Amino acid sequence: MTDVAARPAPADVVQELRNFLAGPGADLRARWGRSTSFEARLDWQRTLAAGGWAALGWPEEFGGRGLGVRDRVACGLELAAAWAPVLAGVLGVNNVGPALMAFGTEEQQASLPKILTTEEIWCQGFSEPGAGSDLASLRTRAVADGDDFVINGQKIWTSEGMEATHCLLLARTDPDAPKHRGISALTIRMDTPGIERRPIRMITGESGFAEVFFTDVRVPRSSLLGPLHRGWDVTMATLAHERAGVIGLAAELEHNVTAELSGALGTTTAAEGPQAPLLRQEIARRYADARIAGLLGLRALADEERGAPPGPEQTLIKLAWGRAVERVAATLLEAAGPDAQRAGSAAMAYLRAPAATIAGGTTEVLKTLVGERVLGLPREPRPV
Numbered sequence: 001m002t003d004v005a006a007r008p009a010p011a012d013v014v015q016e017l018r019n020f021l022a023g024p025g026a027d028l029r030a031r032w033g034r035s036t037s038f039e040a041r042l043d044w045q046r047t048l049a050a051g052g053w054a055a056l057g058w059p060e061e062f063g064g065r066g067l068g069v070r071d072r073v074a075c076g077l078e079l080a081a082a083w084a085p086v087l088a089g090v091l092g093v094n095n096v097g098p099a100l101m102a103f104g105t106e107e108q109q110a111s112l113p114k115i116l117t118t119e120e121i122w123c124q125g126f127s128e129p130g131a132g133s134d135l136a137s138l139r140t141r142a143v144a145d146g147d148d149f150v151i152n153g154q155k156i157w158t159s160e161g162m163e164a165t166h167c168l169l170l171a172r173t174d175p176d177a178p179k180h181r182g183i184s185a186l187t188i189r190m191d192t193p194g195i196e197r198r199p200i201r202m203i204t205g206e207s208g209f210a211e212v213f214f215t216d217v218r219v220p221r222s223s224l225l226g227p228l229h230r231g232w233d234v235t236m237a238t239l240a241h242e243r244a245g246v247i248g249l250a251a252e253l254e255h256n257v258t259a260e261l262s263g264a265l266g267t268t269t270a271a272e273g274p275q276a277p278l279l280r281q282e283i284a285r286r287y288a289d290a291r292i293a294g295l296l297g298l299r300a301l302a303d304e305e306r307g308a309p310p311g312p313e314q315t316l317i318k319l320a321w322g323r324a325v326e327r328v329a330a331t332l333l334e335a336a337g338p339d340a341q342r343a344g345s346a347a348m349a350y351l352r353a354p355a356a357t358i359a360g361g362t363t364e365v366l367k368t369l370v371g372e373r374v375l376g377l378p379r380e381p382r383p384v
Protein backbone atom coordinates (compact mmCIF):
# COMPACT_ATOMS: atom_id res chain seq x y z
CA MET A 1 0.00 0.00 0.00
CA THR A 2 1.27 3.45 -0.88
CA ASP A 3 0.43 5.66 2.01
CA VAL A 4 1.01 9.37 2.23
CA ALA A 5 3.91 8.93 4.61
CA ALA A 6 5.74 6.43 2.48
CA ARG A 7 6.13 9.04 -0.21
CA PRO A 8 9.47 10.80 -0.26
CA ALA A 9 9.85 13.51 2.34
CA PRO A 10 13.04 15.44 2.95
CA ALA A 11 14.97 12.69 4.67
CA ASP A 12 16.74 14.95 7.11
CA VAL A 13 13.76 16.05 9.21
CA VAL A 14 12.21 12.58 9.30
CA GLN A 15 15.59 11.06 10.11
CA GLU A 16 16.12 13.63 12.84
CA LEU A 17 12.77 12.68 14.38
CA ARG A 18 13.62 8.98 14.09
CA ASN A 19 16.83 9.63 15.99
CA PHE A 20 14.86 11.45 18.66
CA LEU A 21 12.34 8.62 18.88
CA ALA A 22 15.16 6.10 19.20
CA GLY A 23 16.62 8.14 22.09
CA PRO A 24 14.28 10.02 24.46
CA GLY A 25 11.29 8.48 22.65
CA ALA A 26 12.45 4.97 23.56
CA ASP A 27 12.54 5.95 27.25
CA LEU A 28 8.95 7.19 26.95
CA ARG A 29 7.85 3.96 25.32
CA ALA A 30 9.55 1.96 28.06
CA ARG A 31 7.76 4.07 30.66
CA TRP A 32 4.29 4.24 29.13
CA GLY A 33 3.96 1.49 26.52
CA ARG A 34 0.80 2.29 24.54
CA SER A 35 -0.85 4.19 27.38
CA THR A 36 -3.06 7.10 26.36
CA SER A 37 -3.58 8.32 29.94
CA PHE A 38 -3.37 12.04 30.52
CA GLU A 39 -0.13 11.52 32.50
CA ALA A 40 1.44 9.64 29.58
CA ARG A 41 0.33 12.38 27.21
CA LEU A 42 1.83 15.06 29.47
CA ASP A 43 5.14 13.21 29.70
CA TRP A 44 5.28 12.72 25.94
CA GLN A 45 4.50 16.35 25.20
CA ARG A 46 7.08 17.66 27.68
CA THR A 47 9.74 15.44 26.19
CA LEU A 48 8.75 16.34 22.62
CA ALA A 49 8.78 20.05 23.55
CA ALA A 50 12.26 19.73 25.04
CA GLY A 51 13.45 18.27 21.74
CA GLY A 52 11.61 20.91 19.68
CA TRP A 53 9.03 18.44 18.31
CA ALA A 54 5.80 19.52 20.04
CA ALA A 55 4.54 21.88 17.34
CA LEU A 56 5.59 20.64 13.93
CA GLY A 57 3.73 23.32 11.98
CA TRP A 58 4.21 26.38 14.20
CA PRO A 59 6.64 28.94 12.83
CA GLU A 60 10.12 28.75 14.35
CA GLU A 61 9.77 32.26 15.81
CA PHE A 62 7.05 30.87 18.11
CA GLY A 63 9.03 27.77 19.07
CA GLY A 64 7.66 25.44 16.39
CA ARG A 65 9.45 23.34 13.78
CA GLY A 66 8.11 25.38 10.87
CA LEU A 67 7.41 22.31 8.71
CA GLY A 68 5.28 22.25 5.58
CA VAL A 69 2.26 20.00 5.31
CA ARG A 70 4.04 17.02 3.68
CA ASP A 71 6.73 16.94 6.36
CA ARG A 72 4.17 17.33 9.10
CA VAL A 73 2.22 14.37 7.82
CA ALA A 74 5.39 12.29 7.46
CA CYS A 75 6.52 13.19 10.99
CA GLY A 76 3.00 12.58 12.35
CA LEU A 77 3.20 9.04 11.01
CA GLU A 78 6.59 8.47 12.60
CA LEU A 79 5.07 9.52 15.93
CA ALA A 80 2.06 7.25 15.40
CA ALA A 81 4.33 4.31 14.54
CA ALA A 82 6.21 4.97 17.81
CA TRP A 83 2.88 4.84 19.73
CA ALA A 84 3.18 8.47 20.74
CA PRO A 85 -0.22 9.39 22.21
CA VAL A 86 -2.14 12.54 21.30
CA LEU A 87 -0.48 15.53 22.96
CA ALA A 88 -1.92 16.44 26.37
CA GLY A 89 -2.33 20.00 25.11
CA VAL A 90 -3.48 19.07 21.61
CA LEU A 91 -6.17 21.76 21.46
CA GLY A 92 -3.68 24.41 22.53
CA VAL A 93 -1.11 23.32 19.95
CA ASN A 94 -3.48 22.69 17.03
CA ASN A 95 -6.22 25.27 17.49
CA VAL A 96 -5.66 27.88 20.19
CA GLY A 97 -1.98 28.50 19.39
CA PRO A 98 -2.63 29.41 15.72
CA ALA A 99 -5.53 31.66 16.83
CA LEU A 100 -3.24 33.46 19.29
CA MET A 101 -0.58 33.89 16.58
CA ALA A 102 -3.14 35.37 14.17
CA PHE A 103 -5.26 37.50 16.53
CA GLY A 104 -3.54 37.66 19.93
CA THR A 105 -2.09 40.68 21.65
CA GLU A 106 1.51 40.51 22.83
CA GLU A 107 0.22 39.62 26.30
CA GLN A 108 -1.92 36.79 24.91
CA GLN A 109 0.93 35.51 22.76
CA ALA A 110 3.01 35.10 25.93
CA SER A 111 1.00 31.88 26.36
CA LEU A 112 2.53 30.29 23.26
CA PRO A 113 5.72 28.85 24.83
CA LYS A 114 3.68 27.67 27.83
CA ILE A 115 1.30 25.82 25.51
CA LEU A 116 4.27 23.90 24.13
CA THR A 117 5.68 22.90 27.53
CA THR A 118 2.20 22.04 28.99
CA GLU A 119 2.51 24.78 31.60
CA GLU A 120 -0.79 25.87 30.08
CA ILE A 121 -3.36 23.29 28.93
CA TRP A 122 -6.14 24.86 26.84
CA CYS A 123 -9.64 23.66 26.17
CA GLN A 124 -12.24 24.95 23.72
CA GLY A 125 -15.53 26.09 25.23
CA PHE A 126 -17.68 26.17 22.10
CA SER A 127 -20.50 23.56 22.22
CA GLU A 128 -23.49 24.00 24.50
CA PRO A 129 -26.62 21.98 25.14
CA GLY A 130 -28.65 23.03 22.10
CA ALA A 131 -25.69 24.50 20.20
CA GLY A 132 -23.43 21.81 18.70
CA SER A 133 -23.85 21.43 14.95
CA ASP A 134 -25.68 24.74 15.06
CA LEU A 135 -22.90 26.40 17.04
CA ALA A 136 -24.02 29.92 16.16
CA SER A 137 -27.09 29.38 18.40
CA LEU A 138 -24.88 29.47 21.49
CA ARG A 139 -26.41 31.26 24.46
CA THR A 140 -23.56 31.78 26.93
CA ARG A 141 -23.49 35.54 27.50
CA ALA A 142 -20.54 37.85 28.12
CA VAL A 143 -21.84 41.27 29.20
CA ALA A 144 -19.48 44.25 29.19
CA ASP A 145 -19.33 45.83 32.65
CA GLY A 146 -16.75 48.59 33.09
CA ASP A 147 -13.35 47.12 32.32
CA ASP A 148 -14.67 43.57 32.56
CA PHE A 149 -16.94 41.04 30.92
CA VAL A 150 -19.33 39.08 33.12
CA ILE A 151 -19.98 35.57 31.80
CA ASN A 152 -23.00 33.36 32.47
CA GLY A 153 -23.85 30.10 30.75
CA GLN A 154 -22.89 26.49 30.19
CA LYS A 155 -20.55 24.60 27.89
CA ILE A 156 -20.57 20.86 27.21
CA TRP A 157 -18.33 18.17 25.66
CA THR A 158 -15.30 20.24 26.58
CA SER A 159 -12.34 17.96 25.79
CA GLU A 160 -9.64 18.15 28.47
CA GLY A 161 -12.07 20.40 30.38
CA MET A 162 -11.16 18.78 33.70
CA GLU A 163 -7.41 19.23 33.24
CA ALA A 164 -7.33 22.56 31.41
CA THR A 165 -5.73 25.64 32.95
CA HIS A 166 -7.19 27.96 30.28
CA CYS A 167 -10.15 28.08 27.92
CA LEU A 168 -10.86 29.68 24.58
CA LEU A 169 -14.50 30.55 25.09
CA LEU A 170 -17.13 31.61 22.59
CA ALA A 171 -19.82 33.80 24.16
CA ARG A 172 -22.55 36.07 22.89
CA THR A 173 -21.67 39.72 23.38
CA ASP A 174 -24.41 41.26 21.21
CA PRO A 175 -27.74 39.45 21.63
CA ASP A 176 -29.47 41.74 19.10
CA ALA A 177 -27.15 40.96 16.16
CA PRO A 178 -27.85 38.11 13.67
CA LYS A 179 -26.70 34.90 15.28
CA HIS A 180 -23.33 34.44 13.53
CA ARG A 181 -22.40 37.95 14.50
CA GLY A 182 -22.47 39.23 18.07
CA ILE A 183 -20.27 36.33 19.27
CA SER A 184 -16.84 37.05 20.78
CA ALA A 185 -13.82 34.86 21.54
CA LEU A 186 -12.41 35.20 25.05
CA THR A 187 -9.27 33.72 26.59
CA ILE A 188 -9.92 32.85 30.20
CA ARG A 189 -8.19 31.12 33.11
CA MET A 190 -10.04 28.08 34.39
CA ASP A 191 -9.32 28.98 38.03
CA THR A 192 -11.39 32.18 37.73
CA PRO A 193 -14.07 32.29 40.48
CA GLY A 194 -17.51 31.23 39.26
CA ILE A 195 -16.30 28.41 36.97
CA GLU A 196 -17.46 24.93 37.92
CA ARG A 197 -16.54 21.82 35.94
CA ARG A 198 -17.99 18.37 36.11
CA PRO A 199 -16.60 15.29 34.36
CA ILE A 200 -18.75 13.53 31.75
CA ARG A 201 -18.35 9.77 32.04
CA MET A 202 -18.54 7.90 28.74
CA ILE A 203 -19.79 4.40 27.97
CA THR A 204 -16.17 3.18 28.08
CA GLY A 205 -15.86 4.39 31.68
CA GLU A 206 -13.36 7.03 30.57
CA SER A 207 -13.89 10.72 31.15
CA GLY A 208 -12.33 12.85 28.44
CA PHE A 209 -14.90 15.63 28.60
CA ALA A 210 -16.34 18.10 31.06
CA GLU A 211 -19.43 20.22 31.32
CA VAL A 212 -18.41 23.69 32.40
CA PHE A 213 -20.71 26.13 34.17
CA PHE A 214 -20.10 29.88 34.31
CA THR A 215 -21.84 31.88 37.01
CA ASP A 216 -21.06 35.61 37.13
CA VAL A 217 -17.51 34.93 35.96
CA ARG A 218 -15.67 38.23 35.73
CA VAL A 219 -12.76 38.53 33.27
CA PRO A 220 -10.89 41.64 32.12
CA ARG A 221 -11.63 43.14 28.69
CA SER A 222 -8.08 42.26 27.71
CA SER A 223 -9.36 38.66 27.54
CA LEU A 224 -10.98 39.45 24.19
CA LEU A 225 -9.26 37.60 21.33
CA GLY A 226 -9.68 39.46 18.05
CA PRO A 227 -12.28 42.18 17.52
CA LEU A 228 -15.41 42.48 19.67
CA HIS A 229 -18.41 40.56 18.24
CA ARG A 230 -16.14 38.85 15.66
CA GLY A 231 -15.47 35.59 17.50
CA TRP A 232 -17.06 33.62 14.67
CA ASP A 233 -14.49 34.95 12.22
CA VAL A 234 -11.66 34.19 14.66
CA THR A 235 -12.80 30.59 15.00
CA MET A 236 -13.44 30.02 11.31
CA ALA A 237 -10.14 31.59 10.25
CA THR A 238 -8.28 29.29 12.59
CA LEU A 239 -10.14 26.12 11.62
CA ALA A 240 -9.70 26.87 7.91
CA HIS A 241 -5.95 26.39 8.32
CA GLU A 242 -6.27 22.91 9.74
CA ARG A 243 -5.68 21.21 6.42
CA ALA A 244 -2.56 19.43 7.62
CA GLY A 245 -4.53 17.87 10.47
CA VAL A 246 -7.16 16.53 8.09
CA ILE A 247 -4.56 15.15 5.67
CA GLY A 248 -2.82 13.58 8.66
CA LEU A 249 -6.09 11.85 9.59
CA ALA A 250 -6.28 10.27 6.14
CA ALA A 251 -2.67 9.14 6.23
CA GLU A 252 -2.90 7.68 9.73
CA LEU A 253 -6.14 5.94 8.93
CA GLU A 254 -4.61 4.22 5.92
CA HIS A 255 -1.55 3.27 7.96
CA ASN A 256 -3.24 2.11 11.18
CA VAL A 257 -6.19 0.38 9.59
CA THR A 258 -3.93 -1.67 7.37
CA ALA A 259 -1.92 -2.80 10.39
CA GLU A 260 -5.05 -3.65 12.38
CA LEU A 261 -6.72 -5.42 9.49
CA SER A 262 -3.64 -7.50 8.78
CA GLY A 263 -3.86 -8.83 12.33
CA ALA A 264 -7.57 -9.60 11.94
CA LEU A 265 -6.99 -11.19 8.56
CA GLY A 266 -4.35 -13.45 10.07
CA THR A 267 -6.86 -14.61 12.67
CA THR A 268 -9.71 -15.16 10.23
CA THR A 269 -7.56 -16.88 7.63
CA ALA A 270 -6.68 -19.41 10.27
CA ALA A 271 -10.27 -19.57 11.50
CA GLU A 272 -12.65 -22.26 10.35
CA GLY A 273 -16.41 -21.99 10.12
CA PRO A 274 -19.09 -20.54 7.90
CA GLN A 275 -18.45 -16.93 8.94
CA ALA A 276 -14.80 -16.82 7.85
CA PRO A 277 -15.33 -16.03 4.10
CA LEU A 278 -17.87 -13.31 4.93
CA LEU A 279 -15.51 -11.77 7.40
CA ARG A 280 -12.69 -11.76 4.88
CA GLN A 281 -14.97 -9.85 2.49
CA GLU A 282 -15.72 -7.35 5.22
CA ILE A 283 -12.02 -6.87 5.86
CA ALA A 284 -11.45 -6.26 2.14
CA ARG A 285 -14.18 -3.60 2.22
CA ARG A 286 -12.58 -1.87 5.19
CA TYR A 287 -9.24 -1.94 3.43
CA ALA A 288 -10.90 -0.17 0.48
CA ASP A 289 -12.42 2.44 2.84
CA ALA A 290 -8.99 3.20 4.27
CA ARG A 291 -7.41 3.40 0.81
CA ILE A 292 -10.06 5.85 -0.34
CA ALA A 293 -9.36 8.08 2.67
CA GLY A 294 -5.62 7.85 1.90
CA LEU A 295 -6.16 8.80 -1.75
CA LEU A 296 -8.28 11.79 -0.75
CA GLY A 297 -5.44 12.77 1.57
CA LEU A 298 -2.96 12.64 -1.31
CA ARG A 299 -5.23 14.78 -3.44
CA ALA A 300 -5.59 17.36 -0.69
CA LEU A 301 -1.82 17.32 -0.22
CA ALA A 302 -1.27 17.93 -3.93
CA ASP A 303 -3.74 20.85 -3.84
CA GLU A 304 -1.98 22.28 -0.83
CA GLU A 305 1.41 22.05 -2.49
CA ARG A 306 0.24 23.89 -5.59
CA GLY A 307 -1.24 26.63 -3.39
CA ALA A 308 -4.92 25.92 -4.07
CA PRO A 309 -7.36 26.98 -1.33
CA PRO A 310 -8.83 24.17 0.83
CA GLY A 311 -11.42 22.32 -1.26
CA PRO A 312 -14.11 19.71 -0.68
CA GLU A 313 -11.51 17.02 0.09
CA GLN A 314 -11.37 18.34 3.66
CA THR A 315 -15.03 17.50 4.17
CA LEU A 316 -14.78 14.23 2.26
CA ILE A 317 -11.76 13.09 4.27
CA LYS A 318 -13.50 13.80 7.58
CA LEU A 319 -16.59 11.99 6.32
CA ALA A 320 -14.59 8.99 5.05
CA TRP A 321 -12.49 8.91 8.22
CA GLY A 322 -15.47 8.90 10.60
CA ARG A 323 -17.28 6.17 8.68
CA ALA A 324 -14.13 4.07 8.28
CA VAL A 325 -13.25 4.30 12.00
CA GLU A 326 -16.75 3.14 12.89
CA ARG A 327 -16.86 0.31 10.35
CA VAL A 328 -13.34 -0.90 11.06
CA ALA A 329 -14.16 -1.08 14.78
CA ALA A 330 -17.27 -3.17 13.98
CA THR A 331 -15.29 -5.49 11.70
CA LEU A 332 -12.51 -5.96 14.26
CA LEU A 333 -15.11 -6.76 16.90
CA GLU A 334 -16.60 -9.41 14.61
CA ALA A 335 -13.16 -10.79 13.85
CA ALA A 336 -12.43 -11.09 17.57
CA GLY A 337 -15.64 -13.14 17.88
CA PRO A 338 -16.76 -14.22 21.34
CA ASP A 339 -13.29 -13.32 22.64
CA ALA A 340 -14.23 -9.65 22.23
CA GLN A 341 -16.32 -10.04 25.37
CA ARG A 342 -13.24 -10.47 27.48
CA ALA A 343 -10.39 -9.12 25.33
CA GLY A 344 -10.97 -5.46 26.05
CA SER A 345 -9.30 -3.57 23.24
CA ALA A 346 -11.67 -4.49 20.36
CA ALA A 347 -14.71 -3.78 22.51
CA MET A 348 -13.28 -0.47 23.76
CA ALA A 349 -12.41 0.62 20.21
CA TYR A 350 -15.97 -0.26 19.16
CA LEU A 351 -17.45 1.83 21.99
CA ARG A 352 -15.16 4.78 21.24
CA ALA A 353 -15.70 4.74 17.47
CA PRO A 354 -18.99 6.70 17.21
CA ALA A 355 -17.18 9.78 18.55
CA ALA A 356 -15.30 9.90 15.22
CA THR A 357 -18.62 10.46 13.44
CA ILE A 358 -19.50 13.41 15.70
CA ALA A 359 -16.35 15.39 16.55
CA GLY A 360 -15.36 18.03 14.01
CA GLY A 361 -18.74 17.89 12.25
CA THR A 362 -21.26 15.05 12.40
CA THR A 363 -21.62 12.64 9.48
CA GLU A 364 -25.11 13.96 8.70
CA VAL A 365 -23.99 17.60 8.64
CA LEU A 366 -20.96 16.75 6.49
CA LYS A 367 -23.20 14.90 4.03
CA THR A 368 -25.27 18.04 3.67
CA LEU A 369 -22.09 20.03 2.95
CA VAL A 370 -21.05 17.51 0.29
CA GLY A 371 -24.53 17.63 -1.24
CA GLU A 372 -24.64 21.39 -1.38
CA ARG A 373 -21.02 22.41 -1.97
CA VAL A 374 -19.59 19.48 -3.94
CA LEU A 375 -22.63 18.22 -5.87
CA GLY A 376 -24.37 21.59 -6.11
CA LEU A 377 -27.73 20.30 -4.87
CA PRO A 378 -30.27 22.94 -3.83
CA ARG A 379 -29.64 24.39 -0.37
CA GLU A 380 -32.02 23.68 2.45
CA PRO A 381 -33.57 26.89 3.72
CA ARG A 382 -32.00 27.75 7.09
CA PRO A 383 -33.08 30.08 9.85
CA VAL A 384 -31.02 33.30 9.98
Ligand SMILES: Cc1cc2nc3c(=O)[nH]c(=O)nc-3n(C[C@H](O)[C@H](O)[C@H](O)COP(=O)(O)OP(=O)(O)OC[C@H]3O[C@@H](n4cnc5c(N)ncnc54)[C@H](O)[C@@H]3O)c2cc1C
Residues within 6 Å of the ligand: 123, 124, 125, 126, 127, 128, 130, 131, 132, 133, 134, 156, 157, 158, 159, 160, 355, 356, 358, 359, 360, 361, 362, 363, 364, 365, 368
Ligand atom coordinates in the same frame (compact mmCIF):
# COMPACT_ATOMS: atom_id res chain seq x y z
C1 LIG B 1 -14.60 13.37 20.66
C2 LIG B 1 -15.32 14.69 20.76
C3 LIG B 1 -14.62 15.81 21.22
C4 LIG B 1 -15.28 17.04 21.35
N1 LIG B 1 -14.58 18.11 21.86
C5 LIG B 1 -15.19 19.30 21.99
C6 LIG B 1 -14.49 20.42 22.57
O1 LIG B 1 -13.35 20.31 22.99
N2 LIG B 1 -15.15 21.59 22.67
C7 LIG B 1 -16.43 21.76 22.23
O2 LIG B 1 -16.93 22.87 22.31
N3 LIG B 1 -17.14 20.73 21.71
C8 LIG B 1 -16.55 19.50 21.59
N4 LIG B 1 -17.24 18.43 21.09
C9 LIG B 1 -18.66 18.59 20.75
C10 LIG B 1 -18.93 18.54 19.27
O3 LIG B 1 -18.47 19.70 18.64
C11 LIG B 1 -20.46 18.36 19.11
O4 LIG B 1 -20.80 17.10 19.69
C12 LIG B 1 -20.86 18.37 17.66
O5 LIG B 1 -20.72 19.65 17.13
C13 LIG B 1 -22.34 17.92 17.50
O6 LIG B 1 -23.16 18.68 18.31
P1 LIG B 1 -24.20 18.01 19.33
O7 LIG B 1 -23.51 16.98 20.12
O8 LIG B 1 -24.90 19.11 20.04
O9 LIG B 1 -25.24 17.23 18.41
P2 LIG B 1 -26.42 17.89 17.57
O10 LIG B 1 -25.89 19.00 16.73
O11 LIG B 1 -27.56 18.17 18.48
O12 LIG B 1 -26.80 16.69 16.61
C14 LIG B 1 -27.62 15.60 17.04
C15 LIG B 1 -27.92 14.75 15.82
O13 LIG B 1 -28.67 15.53 14.86
C16 LIG B 1 -27.98 15.58 13.62
N5 LIG B 1 -28.11 16.90 13.00
C17 LIG B 1 -27.88 18.10 13.60
N6 LIG B 1 -28.09 19.11 12.71
C18 LIG B 1 -28.43 18.53 11.54
C19 LIG B 1 -28.73 19.03 10.24
N7 LIG B 1 -28.74 20.35 9.98
N8 LIG B 1 -29.02 18.14 9.27
C20 LIG B 1 -29.03 16.80 9.52
N9 LIG B 1 -28.74 16.26 10.73
C21 LIG B 1 -28.44 17.11 11.73
C22 LIG B 1 -26.53 15.29 13.94
O14 LIG B 1 -25.83 14.74 12.84
C23 LIG B 1 -26.66 14.29 15.10
O15 LIG B 1 -26.87 13.00 14.59
C24 LIG B 1 -16.63 17.18 20.98
C25 LIG B 1 -17.33 16.04 20.51
C26 LIG B 1 -16.71 14.81 20.42
C27 LIG B 1 -17.48 13.61 19.96
